[in-house]
Amino acid sequence: MWGLKVSHRLLRRVVVGLALASALTACAIRPPSSMTTPTSPPPTASPPSASVTPSATALTTPTVQGPCQRPPEALVTHAPGVGRTVALTFDDGPAPADLEIVRVLARYGVHATFFETGRHAVDNPTVSRYVADQGNLVEDHSWDHLYPREVPGGWTAAYLTDQFARTRAQLAATTSEHVCYVRPPGGFVDHVVGAVGSLGMTAVLWSVDGLDWKQPGSVTPDATAAIVTNATRVEGQEHPIVLLHSGKASHEPDFVVSPFRGNTIAALPQIIQWYLAHGYTFVRLDGTT
Ligand SMILES: [Zn+2]
Secondary structure, three states, X not given: OHHXXXXXXXXXXXXXXXXOOOOOOOOOOOOOOOOOOOOOOOOOOOOHHHHOOOOHHHHHOOOEEOXXXXXXXXXXXXXXXXXXXXXXXXXXXXXOHHHHHHXXXXXXOOOOEEEEOHHHHHHOHHHHHHHHHOOOEEEEOOOOOOOHHHOOOOOOHHHHHXXXXXXXXXXXXXXXXXXXXXXXXXXOOOOHHHHHHHOOOEEEOOOEEXXXXXXXXXXXXXXXXXXXXXXOOOOOOOOOEEEEEOOOOOOOOOOOXXXXXXXXXXXXXXXHHHHHHOOOEEOOOOOOO
8 A cells, every 4th residue: 555655656746836924814714825816826836737747757766755755845735646636635623524525535436635633633533544444645734723823932843843743643543554744724834844844744735725614504505505616616727736624623713613514515526526527536645546
């Protein structure tokens, strides 16, 4: 299993965006791709034609460092792989909704990446294990999911390294898989690339925001349709990373950020069907399908 992952990583060509100067608010709230044109691809992304063909160097030069691919020097904002690829990502679990989300993914034979917090992983280890056992990636979303303004003195490299290292250890112990990717809570970027890189890990943001954090507390046609619309607003991107949520880890009150995920689950089949109909291959962030 691991050898297969490595070979895919050697083929992988990630498109990275420059680290943003700062983030404004929650990962559930602020799309990181651009502050001025939030629905457009990041201005720093390479043209699609430049990002879809693996170079000879990528094929012949090992890029593996330890158990993870050598981290890039900037935040990853686009999915790996050749041709049209899309990476679905689910943040803030493990949570009960993961079980149904994984079942929907399995129905279509696709896999996704789940960014989990250490705290939730301790509380729900069987969910983390189930997500991984079904072929999905379980990755690092910090231990406490605190935003910089919630940490005395803000995020420092030492604070982040501790948060990510502890979560990585917890998730690796739970899933028996290597943990190589980090999504910083809220999409904040202060000191993230350095801290994540020092752990040999890769920091990942997103380029399409499903905005499912603000759904109502019940399934409604409008709320489900809005998530489908938002999660498929690719604006011409050939390698989108889609942000969705399987749980709630932010510390805003529930009336600000909903803990309900019924509309996310209801929207997921339509989201998958849309990407399949438009020629996308679903990939995990390590490039495997
Ligand atoms: Zn989050």
